Structure formats: structure tokens, C-alpha cells
Amino acid sequence: MTSVSPDLTGEIALITGCAGLLGPVHADALIRCGTFVVVTDIDEERARETAHRLADEHGAHKVIGLRMDVTDHAGVSAVHRRVLDEHGCVGILVNNAAIDPKVDSEGGVREMSRFEHFPLAQWEEQIRVGLTGAFVCCQIFGTAMAAKGRGVIVNIASDLSVIGPDQRLYRRDGVADGEQPVKPVSYSVTKTGLVGLTRYLATYWADKGVRVNALSPGGVFAGQPPVFVDRLQQLIPMQRMAVPNEYVGAIQFLCSDASRYMTGQNLVIDGGRSVW
Numbered sequence: 001m002t003s004v005s006p007d008l009t010g011e012i013a014l015i016t017g018c019a020g021l022l023g024p025v026h027a028d029a030l031i032r033c034g035t036f037v038v039v040t041d042i043d044e045e046r047a048r049e050t051a052h053r054l055a056d057e058h059g060a061h062k063v064i065g066l067r068m069d070v071t072d073h074a075g076v077s078a079v080h081r082r083v084l085d086e087h088g089c090v091g092i093l094v095n096n097a098a099i100d101p102k103v104d105s106e107g108g109v110r111e112m113s114r115f116e117h118f119p120l121a122q123w124e125e126q127i128r129v130g131l132t133g134a135f136v137c138c139q140i141f142g143t144a145m146a147a148k149g150r151g152v153i154v155n156i157a158s159d160l161s162v163i164g165p166d167q168r169l170y171r172r173d174g175v176a177d178g179e180q181p182v183k184p185v186s187y188s189v190t191k192t193g194l195v196g197l198t199r200y201l202a203t204y205w206a207d208k209g210v211r212v213n214a215l216s217p218g219g220v221f222a223g224q225p226p227v228f229v230d231r232l233q234q235l236i237p238m239q240r241m242a243v244p245n246e247y248v249g250a251i252q253f254l255c256s257d258a259s260r261y262m263t264g265q266n267l268v269i270d271g272g273r274s275v276w
């Protein structure tokens, strides 16, 4: 029997939006498999800080931090060339960048999250980062992978790629129905669109050795208000939110030969929320 293991020694991975909550955990997961990781984020300072923290733990030869705005085609191309010149070909791309606006009605403009009033500028910005940004990165890094005949792309979606948001989670006491804050439409559309991009590219590049899958995490606990957490836990069969390192195994699996016969799929890891 051929053994499969998440050994990624010698691979170069690039993660977008890698300076937030989950990016550094994904980076750590890949470095632990032997990968050299390019931490990228629109926030240059936090990208460098994240890379320094990872270098402190794993060694400076395992990671670099670079500014990269996924919506800037020329900027992404420049990062591609720089990494190619200085380190080699990116064989693993994790499209992780997104804008996930917190639903928080403190401060007055709560009704703006509602569909009827949702600003076109916010719709366009959030789709530009979460969906168009993934398109740009796939076009630049994925095309190079296809030319080389090997590569892996993981698009980070969400449980909201397979279910609609339960807007009761965000309800506020004393607020009229028509003014209750809601999860914005742009997030659901971005994440569902990423699954479409995943399927499209999986078949497009299947004969070029490039596998493309999506990972759909459920909500990660990060100090959200207790009332929100209580309501959400009731919608989850496992009765709790995730902790950040509960996607480590999935990232290692999807980025390695352990999933070598898998492409075009959406791996949903949500404590069972979407099956209830």
C-alpha cells in the first residue's frame, strides 16, 4: 500500500490575508509540514510581525512576510516574480483574504447592513477582496502552477457557502424588526462564489496537475459577545464554536498528497452546523 502523509518538505506556500486570526495558524500548520511560507497581507507591518513570530519559532529560513493587496493585479504579479526569483515556484496557494464585517449595531448605522440599504460600495469592496482577489491570485499563481504541471490551491470559504445566515443570531433587544442588524449579503455571495471558482478551476486545471479545493470553516470563538455565542452554540450539534487550531489538519490534508485524489470539493468543518 502506498503511504500518504502531509510531508511538504521543499514546497513553497503563499497565504493571502495571513496577518489576521486564522492566517498565522494556517502558516504554522504548513511550516510544520516542511513548507517555506510566504505570509502576505495588505497590512505590511502585521505581515512582517506575523512572519517574525513564525520565524522565532521555526527559523528565519522557513518564512517571509510581504505586503500584498489581492485586489492589485500588478502588485500580486510583482510578489509572484519576487518569490520566484528569491525562493522558487509557489506550489501551494491559500486564498484566505476576506473582509468579514462584524455585525455590530453599536454606533448608529445598524440599518446599513440590511439588504434594502446595503451600500453598493461595501458590496463591491467586499466582493473585490474575497472573490475577485482569489481570482487574481489563482490567475497569477495558478497559471504558473499549471505551466509547471503541479500545484495546490485552497480557497477559504465559510459555512455560509453552504447555508444561509441565520439572522436571528444578530438580533438586538429594543430594535424594530426592519432595523435589526444582519450579516451582510456580500459575505454569503463571496463565499458561495468561491466554491464556484473552486469547481471551475478544479476541472479547468485537472489535466495540468493543479488541484483546487475549498475549506469551509464554521465560526471561530474570538471574544464575541456572550449572547451571540449562546445563540450560535444552539445551532451547532457539537454545541460550541471552533478554536483556531481546529482547521490545522484540514489545511495539511488539502495542501498535501493526503488529498491527492480530491479536487473541486468544499470541505465543510463546522461542528455539524450545516447538517442540522
Ligand SMILES: NC(=O)c1ccc[n+]([C@@H]2O[C@H](COP(=O)([O-])OP(=O)(O)OC[C@H]3O[C@@H](n4cnc5c(N)ncnc54)[C@H](O)[C@@H]3O)[C@@H](O)[C@H]2O)c1
Binding pocket: 016, 017, 018, 019, 020, 021, 022, 023, 040, 041, 042, 043, 068, 069, 070, 071, 095, 096, 097, 098, 099, 100, 129, 133, 156, 157, 158, 159, 216, 217, 218, 219, 220, 221
Ligand atoms: N474567523 C472565523 O470565524 C471564520 C469562519 C469562517 C470563515 N472564515 C474565513 O477565514 C478567512 C480568515 O479569517 P480571519 O478570521 O483570520 O479573518 P481576519 O479578518 O482576522 O483576517 C483577514 C486578513 O485579510 C487582510 N486583508 C483585507 N483586505 C485585504 C486585501 N485587499 N489584500 C490582502 N489582504 C487583505 C486583513 O488585513 C486581515 O489581516 C477569511 O476568508 C474568513 O472569511 C473565518
